Amino acid sequence: MGSANPSRSLAVVTGASTGIGRELARLAAEEGHDLVIAADQGPLDEAAAQFRALGASVEAVEADLSTSFGVDKLVLAIAGRPVDVLAANAGHGLGHAFLEKPFNEARHVIDTNITGTLDLIHRVVNEMRRRGRGRVLITGSIAGLMPGSFQAVYNGTKAFIDSFSLALRNELKDSGVTVTCLMPGATETHFFERADMLDTQVGTGERPIRRTSPRTAGTR
Numbered sequence: 001m002g003s004a005n006p007s008r009s010l011a012v013v014t015g016a017s018t019g020i021g022r023e024l025a026r027l028a029a030e031e032g033h034d035l036v037i038a039a040d041q042g043p044l045d046e047a048a049a050q051f052r053a054l055g056a057s058v059e060a061v062e063a064d065l066s067t068s069f070g071v072d073k074l075v076l077a078i079a080g081r082p083v084d085v086l087a088a089n090a091g092h093g094l095g096h097a098f099l100e101k102p103f104n105e106a107r108h109v110i111d112t113n114i115t116g117t118l119d120l121i122h123r124v125v126n127e128m129r130r131r132g133r134g135r136v137l138i139t140g141s142i143a144g145l146m147p148g149s150f151q152a153v154y155n156g157t158k159a160f161i162d163s164f165s166l167a168l169r170n171e172l173k174d175s176g177v178t179v180t181c182l183m184p185g186a187t188e189t190h191f192f193e194r195a196d197m198l199d200t201q202v203g204t205g206e207r208p209i210r211r212t213s214p215r216t217a218g219t220r
Contacts, residue, residue, distance in 0.1 A: 008034045008057070010081050012124065014065060014074070014090035014117075017042030020139060020184065021089040028085060029056035038074045038090065040064045065090045066111035071119045078124075082131060086124050088117050089139040089182075093154040106153045113157035118164070125168075125177060132176040138165045140181045 011028035015021035017039035025037050025047065034057040037048060048060040061077045063070035091113045094105055121136065128134030141158035148155025165181030172179055 008032060009084035010034050010036065010078070011085035011087065012036045012038075012074075012078060012083050013087040014038045014120065015139070016087075016089070017044040017047050020182075021087065022047050024087045024089060024137065025051055026054070028087070029054040029058075033085060035059070036061065036074070036077050038063050038065065038077075040066075040070070040090075064112075065116035065120065066092075066108050067116070068119065071116055071123070074120065075123055083124050083128065083134065085135045085137070086121070086128075087137045087139075088121055089137075090117065091139060091157075093151060095151055097150055098152045109153050110157055113154070114160055117161065121168070125172075128177045129172065129175050134177045136168075136177065136179045138168075138179065138181050140165055140183050142183050142185050144183070 009032070011025070011033035013021055013025040013028065013035060014037075016025040016035075016037035021037075021039070025035055029035060029051040032055075035048075035051055036059045037044065037051070038061040039047075040063060044060050044062055048058045051058045059077045061074050063073040065071055065074065092109045094101060094109045098106065117138070121138070125134065125136060128136070138161060140162040141155075143151070143155045144158030144160070144162040146155065162181055162183065165179060169179035169181075
């Protein structure tokens, strides 16, 4: 990590090694934020080097955010510094029929997409609320708006996240903390490969590359 500048605001971005999370972290760095970035796989160090070249001080944390230990590791890396932007983007998918997959794989998706996400939000956003300022971007999905045959666990977790995000936004409406739920459709990332969905129509079809700014406050 480069020398942190107390005059620069801090953005925390999860799932930042590739895809949407990496793009969000890049945008935050370009807007003058220092970064704490986290991922459990992917070229995290390469991403960190890219963001440092933009002038950001970057702490890269390899952590499995489906576990309390992983969330603890990320919070320790924040080191008590005020967080101005939280992009809770970490997530996993799971293709194929629910009963055909080992349950531990389904539980990992649930623990990453829901449990770990809420644990991190609870810890970081409580501090934002105490300070009376902060911006939260939670990556939901349009998949949460429909039943997901052969990706039932993923769609179910995103239905939860979409709903939770809007409820939290309402709870914090007078606090100085804004909550946005980003709801992309199919996007050109490594998600489909990691979710074992390259043999599906959505996994093999043409997908747009979406660029999203963390400046937008409110829901994937």
